[in-house]
Amino acid sequence: MDGPELELLTETFRKTMTTTPSGAALEEALVGLGWRELHAEYPVLAIRTVFGLLGETGAHASLLNDVTGGGTPALPYAGGRWVVWSPSAPGTTLDPELPLRTVPSGEPLPLAAGQRALGWWLVGTGRAMLALARAHALDRVQFGRPLAAFQAVRHRLAETLVALEGAEATLTAATDPFGSLLAKAAAGEAALTAARHCQQVLGGIGFTAEHPLHRHVRRALVLDGLLGSARELTREAGARLRAEGAAPRLVHL
Numbered sequence: 001m002d003g004p005e006l007e008l009l010t011e012t013f014r015k016t017m018t019t020t021p022s023g024a025a026l027e028e029a030l031v032g033l034g035w036r037e038l039h040a041e042y043p044v045l046a047i048r049t050v051f052g053l054l055g056e057t058g059a060h061a062s063l064l065n066d067v068t069g070g071g072t073p074a075l076p077y078a079g080g081r082w083v084v085w086s087p088s089a090p091g092t093t094l095d096p097e098l099p100l101r102t103v104p105s106g107e108p109l110p111l112a113a114g115q116r117a118l119g120w121w122l123v124g125t126g127r128a129m130l131a132l133a134r135a136h137a138l139d140r141v142q143f144g145r146p147l148a149a150f151q152a153v154r155h156r157l158a159e160t161l162v163a164l165e166g167a168e169a170t171l172t173a174a175t176d177p178f179g180s181l182l183a184k185a186a187a188g189e190a191a192l193t194a195a196r197h198c199q200q201v202l203g204g205i206g207f208t209a210e211h212p213l214h215r216h217v218r219r220a221l222v223l224d225g226l227l228g229s230a231r232e233l234t235r236e237a238g239a240r241l242r243a244e245g246a247a248p249r250l251v252h253l
Contacts, residue, residue: 001042009038010049017059023087023099027061039066043113048171051117055124058215060098062086064226068114074106075114078225078232082106095222097215112180115227119171119180119187122223126164126187126194129216133157133198136205147201156197163190178240178248181233188230191220 001009012033020026030050039046047067054060062085065072072089074082083100084091091101134157137148147153167183167190174183195217199206206213224230241247 001045006045006049010053013050013053014057017053017057020059022060022097026059027063030061030063035063036066047113047117048120051120052124055121055126055219056128058125058128058212058219060219062099064114064117067117068111069109073109074103076106076111076227077102078229083226095218097218098222100222100226110177111227112174112177115180115184116171116174118223118227119167119174119184122184122187122191122220123164123167123171125216125220125223126160126167126191129191129194129198129213129220130157130160130164132211132213132216133160133201136202153201156201160194160197163193166190178237181228182237184228185230185233185237188220188224188233192224192230195220 013030016029016033017026020029035046035050038050050063054063064075065085068075072084072086074084077083077094077100082103082105083094084103085098085100087099089101089103091103094100094102134148137153137157138146140147142150148157167187170179170183170186174180198213199217202211202213205211208214228236
């Protein structure tokens with residue numbers, strides 16, 4: 001797929017996500033646009049593009065089920081819990097906006113593709129928060145100067161951007177289960193960093209239900225726990241390195 005085709009496809013997916021209600025309607029629309037065919041032929045490109053856009057737009061659909069093997073599999077969640085992504089399954093929802101419902105247990109399943117998909121979703125969410133904070137910093141005037149002129153504000157925005165760019169690089173390099181684990185951990189940590197810094201830049205307005213930041217913050221917190229939180233995955237990676245006594249080469253320069 002060449003550059004113009006990818007650009008057109010990306011804009012089509014973005015427009016669909018911003019004009020179609022999240023959930024079953026959006027999933028149907030994305031399937032109609034060829035999501036499954038794109039994922040079958042270009043899995044890396046499909047996951048990066050579509051899940052990144054889910055984060056940027058704040059939309060959601062049950063595409064993670066497609067990435068993790070189809071059906072409605074039980075997925076591991078932080079704290080030893082299990083969940084399913086289903087609007088109709090019994091169980092308590094973890095978030096009022098997402099159909100993630102708790103289940104008693106589940107069977108082990110390959111997580112690498114799902115972790116990469118969630119990583120791109122988290123990065124997209126982080127970029128949405130950064131865009132909101134940046135716009136606020138440019139528009140808001142404090143003590144006769146734009147908020148963006150203050151060094152402390154600029155440092156927080158810069159640190160957020162560095163964290164997100166680093167997570168993107170890790171996701172791009174991830175090709176195996178261990179690399180995917182590290183990429184999901186990096187993306188989760190980057191999204192939480194974005195939530196912390198962008199909340200600080202926005203100040204009191206970021207806590208209000210009228211401002212969209214709180215939805216992205218909540219989304220980052222929920223997605224970070226799915227298929228292993230940043231803290232849990234970092235510990236898992238450290239335990240593996242200690243057990244093996246060596247670190248694998250993740251990127252060949």
